[in-house]
Amino acid sequence: MNHAFLNELAEAAGAICVAESASFKEVSIEYKSARDLVTSVDKKVEAYLRSRIAAKFPNHSILGEEQGLLDKQSDSCWIIDPIDGTNSYIQGLPGYTVSIALQRKGEIVAGVVYAPVLGQMFSAERGKGACLNNNRITVSGTSKLIDSVLSSGFACIREGFQPDNLGAFSRVIPKVRDFRRHGSAALDLAWVAAGKLDGYWEQCLNIYDVAAGVLLVQEAGGMLTDYRGGIDYPAGGLVATNGLIHEQLRKLVVEE
Numbered sequence: 001m002n003h004a005f006l007n008e009l010a011e012a013a014g015a016i017c018v019a020e021s022a023s024f025k026e027v028s029i030e031y032k033s034a035r036d037l038v039t040s041v042d043k044k045v046e047a048y049l050r051s052r053i054a055a056k057f058p059n060h061s062i063l064g065e066e067q068g069l070l071d072k073q074s075d076s077c078w079i080i081d082p083i084d085g086t087n088s089y090i091q092g093l094p095g096y097t098v099s100i101a102l103q104r105k106g107e108i109v110a111g112v113v114y115a116p117v118l119g120q121m122f123s124a125e126r127g128k129g130a131c132l133n134n135n136r137i138t139v140s141g142t143s144k145l146i147d148s149v150l151s152s153g154f155a156c157i158r159e160g161f162q163p164d165n166l167g168a169f170s171r172v173i174p175k176v177r178d179f180r181r182h183g184s185a186a187l188d189l190a191w192v193a194a195g196k197l198d199g200y201w202e203q204c205l206n207i208y209d210v211a212a213g214v215l216l217v218q219e220a221g222g223m224l225t226d227y228r229g230g231i232d233y234p235a236g237g238l239v240a241t242n243g244l245i246h247e248q249l250r251k252l253v254v255e256e
């Protein structure tokens with residue numbers, strides 16, 4: 001896999017996001033539901049990424065949040081979230097990312113999460129570690145929940161999913177040092193991989209939200225499970241940690 005291609009692709013996509021935000025009044029916004037928005041930039045970035053990938057790998061499949069699956073009956077599938085953190089993007093906040101992953105025979109083998117405003121390029125290849133701006137990263141060494149800083153999200157609320165994340169949130173917050181809500185699952189996972197967060201949990205995520213971030217956490221020595229401690233994530237919820245606090249956090253999330 002051409003690692004440089006992934007990074008260059010993400011960087012070019014991030015540049016589109018930043019350039020378009022400079023004239024934000026021209027950006028159109030549609031409502032997928034009352035609180036789930038998509039902009040013309042989400043669609044423009046995905047179209048750009050799909051065209052670049054198809055030009056280089058015409059026989060590969062592509063799954064993107066906005067256009068869905070282009071099934072080429074291939075062992076290789078690219079998984080794209082053109083803007084993860086659209087609400088942050090719309091608000092002019094920096095916590096949004098471009099997330100691109102390559103899946104081969106069902107396994108994520110390479111991925112990048114790029115935060116263009118923050119200048120943070122997270123990348124990983126299976127078996128070769130994870131990097132931030134080409135410097136190796138590893139998860140944190142925090143072993144007690146009371147010393148941990150965690151993040152989560154609340155898309156379940158906008159989806160009307162029950163039980164939602166508010167019960168878990170009320171159980172977890174009194175037991176940890178601090179909490180952050182950034183608005184990009186991919187960035188949350190990248191920051192767990194980099195040891196900037198000690199853990200992250202969320203439900204109602206899609207594969208394109210997490211495909212690249214999951215590989216980052218795995219290659220940085222972290223641990224990922226579904227809410228029950230299995231491997232059915234993100235469908236069964238997702239808990240991503242440094243491994244040391246995993247069961248402490250997971251049991252609070254599901255009230256075990």
Ligand code: IPD
Pocket residue numbers: 065081083084085086087152153154155156182183184185186202204205209
């Ligand atoms: C969302 C972000 C958010 C998470 C939601 C996702 P989007 O992705 O990752 O942090 O809480 O579950 O849907 O809609 O901005 O691509």
Ligand code: CA
Pocket residue numbers: 081083084085185208209
């Ligand atoms: Ca997303």
Ligand code: CA
Pocket residue numbers: 042065081082083084085086
């Ligand atoms: Ca998105």
